[in-house]
Amino acid sequence: KQEVTQIPAALSVPEGENLVLNCSFTDSAIYNLQWFRQDPGKGLTSLLLIQSSQREQTSGRLNASLDKSSGRSTLYIAASQPGDSATYLCAVRRDNYGQNFVFGPGTRLSVLP
Amino acid sequence: GAVVSQHPSWVICKSGTSVKIECRSLDFQATTMFWYRQFPKQSLMLMATSNEGSKATYEQGVEKDKFLINHASLTLSTLTVTSAHPEDSSFYICSATRMVASSPLHFGNGTRLTVT
Numbered sequence: 001k002q003e004v005t006q007i008p009a010a011l012s013v014p015e016g017e018n019l020v021l022n023c024s025f026t027d028s029a030i031y032n033l034q035w036f037r038q039d040p041g042k043g044l045t046s047l048l049l050i051q052s053s054q055r056e057q058t059s060g061r062l063n064a065s066l067d068k069s070s071g072r073s074t075l076y077i078a079a080s081q082p083g084d085s086a087t088y089l090c091a092v093r094r095d096n097y098g099q100n101f102v103f104g105p106g107t108r109l110s111v112l113p
Numbered sequence: 114g115a116v117v118s119q120h121p122s123w124v125i126c127k128s129g130t131s132v133k134i135e136c137r138s139l140d141f142q143a144t145t146m147f148w149y150r151q152f153p154k155q156s157l158m159l160m161a162t163s164n165e166g167s168k169a170t171y172e173q174g175v176e177k178d179k180f181l182i183n184h185a186s187l188t189l190s191t192l193t194v195t196s197a198h199p200e201d202s203s204f205y206i207c208s209a210t211r212m213v214a215s216s217p218l219h220f221g222n223g224t225r226l227t228v229t
Contacts, residue, residue, distance in 0.1 A: 031214035031215065032214070032215060032217075034217055034218060036220070041204070041223070041225065042222055042223060043117075043119065043206050043220040043221050043222040043223040044157075044206070044208070044220040045220070046217055046218070046219060046220070049217045051215055089156065089157075091218065093214065093218070100145065100162075100210070100218075101147070101208075101218055103156055103157055104156070105156045106156050108154075
């Protein structure tokens with residue numbers, strides 16, 4: 001059974017710091033991994049999608065890496081800003097049938113001005 | 114812009130009434146849609162998976178007669194909370210994807226349901 005964990009559960013940093021969020025999964029047989037952010041009372045916004053054949057994806061100040069063999073992904077946020085404060089979730093896509101996506105519990109990030 | 118539209122964004126209803134929530138994929142054909150429930154400061158709890166044209170698959174512990182899901186077209190899925198009770202008050206979120214392994218998952222903005 002695929003399980004996804006995220007460390008840390010919560011993180012508070014001063015503005016301007018670079019930071020790393022971690023995502024681990026137990027079964028390396030995945031199709032892709034997606035990082036999302038969720039603001040309070042809102043749905044999830046997709047940040048980055050990494051296919052299983054890729055090692056990283058970048059979008060602006062965000063960089064996500066994937067090491068399928070070790071079951072790990074990291075989300076790197078450069079020069080953090082207060083607007084980055086949100087909960088960040090990772091999800092792995094297992095297959096085309098049934099419960100395709102397994103989510104981590106999320107990391108709650110606070111960037112202090 | 115948003116690729117999945119969820120409506121309404123919030124709704125207040127009285128106990129015993131039914132509420133319908135719509136989830137639409139705006140610019141792609143969603144072969145699969147998912148419905149989640151989220152409690153405050155907790156992660157998403159998958160309620161059911163719905164594939165276009167077939168019956169939804171409900172997760173263990175989710176009452177299918179209470180949470181009716183219809184996915185009649187490739188762009189629309191609906192969740193109806195029947196005979197709502199205050200304990201059904203929650204944040205409900207839908208997501209949609211194509212049945213292609215490389216496809217991403219897109220989320221709606223969620224619906225805040227309050228049952229009085």
